[in-house]
Amino acid sequence: MRIPCPFCGPRDLSEFAYLGDAAPVRPAETSDATAVFDYVYLRANPAGPHRERWYHASGCRLWLTVTRDTRTHEVLFAEEAAP
């Protein structure tokens, strides 16, 4: 598997570290426990295109948002993660 880093070009998987699903958003500090539980534990875990966070640790050291098909490992799209 290679990830097309928008800054470094297509690079081997071993250069990257995986964080997981890009969908969960940290709830506001005033949120109740249910929102925090949802954010920490629950995942859609789709079989198909999955937006996920990868860190290019051995490259540009930037966080990327990669869209990848979990059934085939085909990387569909990679962009810099929004701050």
Place this chain on the structure above:
Amino acid sequence: MRFSFLSIAREALRGNRGWTPHWRDAEPKAAYDAVIIGGGGHGLATAYYLAKNHGLTNIAVLEKSWIGSGNVGRNTTIVRSNYLLPGNIPLYELSMKLWEGLERDLNYNAMVSQRGVLNLCHTDAQRDAFARRGNAMRLHGVEAELLDRKAVQRMCPFLDFDNARFPIQGGLLQRRGGTVRHDAVAWGYARGASDRGVDIVQNCAVTGIRIANGVVEGVETTRGFIAAKKVAMAVAGSTSQVASMAGLRLPIESHVLQAFVSEGLKPLIPGVITFGAGHFYISQSDKGGLVFGGDIDGYNSYAQRGNLHVVEDVAEEAMGLMPMTGRLRMLRSWGGIMDMSMDGSPIIDRTPIDGLFLNAGWCYGGFKAIPGSGLAYAHLIAKGEPHPAATALRLDRFRTGHLIDEKGQGAQANLH
């Protein structure tokens, strides 16, 4: 047909022409008392214990492919019960005890081989942690032995004891652990369940779960609607997909775990050995191949195949433990889809939907748990209350904070 010395001798003389199929490949009926989704180890064991222990025989196991085509055929066949936490030990020990009597119970040769599971330690801190784990096991009535370096040397002289980075200091040994012939587990349970009247329906994928007013009514399948008052999921890596048909979002991610087998060798490794300075486990199959594996690949996957960075990592660990493996040729590798729960421990519980049950989150440990999981799950489905060995394996523990963090890592690959 029962297996006995007599029947085997008779068939040997008759050219083995008298054997009949081991189970009925059933057509689905329109309605059942209970339907189990997933014809893997856990699903088939659940059906067997529902029929045997609870007299529930009007049930079906629905398998989308052929039985045993999933993780029960894609593992490293290790069985053990050397766990630390009180929420986990009872279930795995129940499972271990069932493994010990499985072949007599099923009248089926599952090649249960209690050749011992040895966890190696490489630091003082790790030895202390092993002593603690061994004590926890003994408090639960599970035997455990803490071995010093000399004892490990006597047992496995071929290991790299003076490795510069990871010298071997000793190990924790569970003699009752070992390996089991994985396919025979699926076939044996299928045969036992089928003999008692359970319908095993292959090539029947569930496409929907019908629910009315919070109560389950049955499942939509590729072979039509099947009504059932109780629907039980046992689908490992596909858990999130099937549960989403009932509108559930679960604390589970699907990850690929690879395993490998080498060319056949003469007897070399006495039991199962795990490398403590990484995540690597190795044993020798009865055919002679070394069977080994390591970590999950580390990213969500449904692909049943992994990538080369883990192959490299596993090879490095093999070399760190047994330098002689450098001369080995690899025969095959495969990948299975693990249902990684967020605390690394399984779930056997009801769901918020009446009549819908969940058995999932087995992470690396699904194979060894098959008999115990099946028995506890059958108990839950039949009686509506958890089996005494599985009371902690609740779905709501993530919400209430009663996590069973055996290793505190769950699905997060960077913590492995």
